[in-house]
Amino acid sequence: MLHDMMPGTGELLKKEMVKGYIGFDPTSDSLGIGNMVQVMTLLHFQKCGHKPIALVGGATGMVGDPSGKSEERNLLTEDQLQHNLEGQKAQLEKFLDFNCGKNSAEIVNNYDWFKKFTFLDFIRDVGKYITINYMLGKDSVQNRLEKGMSFTEFSYQLVQGYDFYYLWKDHGVKLQLGGSDQWGNIVTGTELIRRKDAGEAFAITTQLIKKSDGTKFGKTESGNIWLDAKKTSPYKFYQFWLNASDEDVKSWIRVFSMKGREEIESLESQHHEAPHLRILQKALAEEITTRVHSEADYGHAVKSSEILFGKATKENLEQLQDAQIHDIFEGVPAYEITKDKFSAGINIVDLLTQETQVLPSKSEARKMLQSNGIAINMEKYADVNGIINAEHLINGKYIIVKKGKKDFSLLMIK
Numbered sequence: 221m222l223h224d225m226m227p228g229t230g231e232l233l234k235k236e237m238v239k240g241y242i243g244f245d246p247t248s249d250s251l252g253i254g255n256m257v258q259v260m261t262l263l264h265f266q267k268c269g270h271k272p273i274a275l276v277g278g279a280t281g282m283v284g285d286p287s288g289k290s291e292e293r294n295l296l297t298e299d300q301l302q303h304n305l306e307g308q309k310a311q312l313e314k315f316l317d318f319n320c321g322k323n324s325a326e327i328v329n330n331y332d333w334f335k336k337f338t339f340l341d342f343i344r345d346v347g348k349y350i351t352i353n354y355m356l357g358k359d360s361v362q363n364r365l366e367k368g369m370s371f372t373e374f375s376y377q378l379v380q381g382y383d384f385y386y387l388w389k390d391h392g393v394k395l396q397l398g399g400s401d402q403w404g405n406i407v408t409g410t411e412l413i414r415r416k417d418a419g420e421a422f423a424i425t426t427q428l429i430k431k432s433d434g435t436k437f438g439k440t441e442s443g444n445i446w447l448d449a450k451k452t453s454p455y456k457f458y459q460f461w462l463n464a465s466d467e468d469v470k471s472w473i474r475v476f477s478m479k480g481r482e483e484i485e486s487l488e489s490q491h492h493e494a495p496h497l498r499i500l501q502k503a504l505a506e507e508i509t510t511r512v513h514s515e516a517d518y519g520h521a522v523k524s525s526e527i528l529f530g531k532a533t534k535e536n537l538e539q540l541q542d543a544q545i546h547d548i549f550e551g552v553p554a555y556e557i558t559k560d561k562f563s564a565g566i567n568i569v570d571l572l573t574q575e576t577q578v579l580p581s582k583s584e585a586r587k588m589l590q591s592n593g594i595a596i597n598m599e600k601y602a603d604v605n606g607i608i609n610a611e612h613l614i615n616g617k618y619i620i621v622k623k624g625k626k627d628f629s630l631l632m633i634k
Contacts, residue, residue, distance in 0.1 A: 221261065221426050221475050223400040226410065229422040232394065233270065237323060240265055240395035240424075241273035241387060243280070243330075243380065243402075247296065249307030250448035253460070254429075254438040256508075259315050260476055261397055261426055262325070266316060267478075271323040273393060274312050276305050278331030280379055305329060311447050315511070328391075330383050346382050349415045350408060358404035377408045384409025388421050400425045429475060432467040447512050453547045454513045458521035461505035462498065466491070469500045476508050524548045527598070528628070534597040537614045545618055549630040553578070556632050565609035568594075568601065571631075578621050578629045588623065595622035 232238060242258045244251065251259070262272035278301055296304070309327055316325035355361060355377060361369065384406070387393035396406045406423040413419040429437040438445050445460050446452040464472060473484055491499040509518040524540070526532050527548055540548070555576040572578045572585045572594070579585040586604045588594050594601050596612060597620050612619055619631040 221257070221264075223425045223427045224403060225424045226407070226422045228420075229395065229424055232422055233268070237270055238395050239271045239273060239387075239391065239393040240397055241275050241328070241393055242397045243275040243277055243383065244308060244312075245280075246277050246301055246304040246308060248446075249304040250446045250451050251308055251311050252438050252444045252446050253457075254436075254444075256447075256476060256512075257399065257426055257429055258397070259312070261424075262316060263478070265397070266320075266323055266325060269323060272316055272325045273387070273391075274316065274325065274327045275383060275387075276308055276327060276329050278302075278305055278329040279334035280330060280376065280383070301331075307448065328387070330379075330386075333386050333390075334379070342378075342382075346378055346385075346412065346416075349412055350378060350381065354411070355408075358408075360401070360404050377405045380405040381408035381412045384421060385412045385416060388413050388419060389417065394420075395422045395424065397424045397426070400428050427475075429472070432465055449513060449517070453543070454509060454517035455521045455524045455544065455547050457512065458505050458509045458518065459525065461508060462501050462525065464501050464504070466495060466500070469504060473500055473504045477504055478507070479503075520544070528626070532598050534599055534614075537597055537618075537620060540614075542615060542617075545614070545630070549620070549628060552628045552630055554630045554632060556634055559633050562608070562610045562613070562633060565607035568596075568606045568608055569604055571608050572621070576621075576629065576631060578623060593624055596620070598622065 240262075242262055244255060244258070262274065266272045312325075312327060318325050355374065356365075358377060360377070361374065364373075384393070384396050388409075396409060398406055403423070403425050406425070410421045410423060413421045431437055444452070445457060447457075449457075461469075461472075470488065473479070473487070477484065479487075487500055487503050491497075505521075506518055509521055523532075523536060524544060524547070527536055527540075537545075555578075557575050561575070566575060568589065569582050569585045572588075573580070573582050579588060585594075589602050589604050592600050592602055596608065597614060608619065610616075613633060614620065617633050619633070621629040621631060623629070
């Protein structure tokens with residue numbers, strides 16, 4: 221997980237319990253799995269006996285961080301920020317132990333110490349200690365100079381640097397952690413501590429996680445993978461990890477799992493012997509889905525996956541709620557049929573060709589039915605003269621048609 225650290229950091233961590241913090245961007249009311257790298261860093265930090273502090277950036281969220289970005293982001297109102305902070309706090313409290321004695325986790329909000337800090341006070345008490353040349357030397361600034369950069373974002377490293385100084389001076393925090401793209405901002409804080417109070421502070425950065433194909437970790441065609449079940453369902457969350465490539469999962473399980481080295485290496489050996497069983501993917505998907513959501517949500521996600529890829533039954537479908545059905549069959553061809561047509565029933569061949577376009581012709585529909593190539597609600601259907609009626613509806617409104625092994629269609633009766 222580690223990318224870099226300041227000299228002396230390892231020695232400090234060996235000799236005492238250290239307070240260390242990581243900042244979280246409050247531009248959404250949910251953390252994404254990209255944030256999970258830093259959440260896992262704090263988990264390991266706490267597990268090793270140190271005190272983790274999560275800083276939610278109520279103040280810095282009003283400014284914007286240029287690190288790793290090509291454009292200036294939209295600034296949020298105070299009400300939007302407060303809403304987002306509450307959502308993120310609730311998620312962080314699920315992962316970190318806030319009741320374990322001396323090294324209990326804490327959450328702080330930098331708005332608490334910036335809200336009464338006037339601009340004149342800031343440039344007098346902070347700005348005079350860091351030179352323009354020092355700030356211009358940072359990669360996060362250099363990468364933006366050609367396109368242009370507002371003073372607002374240029375000042376971000378001073379604001380983050382003061383966070384470190386404040387926590388160091390008032391809370392005894394000696395260490396800041398973050399992604400490798402945060403190195404410049406973090407060391408601005410250690411430099412401010414050194415120049416302003418002749419103090420000493422330390423830094424650790426972690427690797428930025430990417431997919432093996434070079435695309436951004438945590439991003440899919442449909443957008444971010446969120447920790448909030450309302451934004452990304454447990455089923456989709458589970459599927460993200462389950463569908464990881466063999467190359468990706470070998471590195472991801474070392475970052476996102478709390479399993480020990482021996483157990484991970486044992487799973488790798490099993491995976492190597494039978495890659496088609498996806499042992500590593502299943503182990504990681506189970507652990508992280510259970511931790512982020514719940515054991516029950518993990519169980520539902522597995523059952524939902526079995527519907528698409530396993531030997532599910534009509535009874536399995538009947539146990540699903542409407543939202544789960546839409547979740548599982550998102551992206552498959554969907555057809556709407558009026559409910560009145562089901563009062564007398566519809567011939568199966570007409571259903572597959574005239575009422576929908578599951579099959580292009582009646583002759584092909586008959587051929588598929590006679591060769592056991594069609595399943596209605598996961599049950600093989602071979603009667604070309606069969607009638608589909610209201611008794612076949614799942615939840616009174618759905619019929620799932622399976623053509624061949626994996627070709628699904630969702631019929632919605634309205």
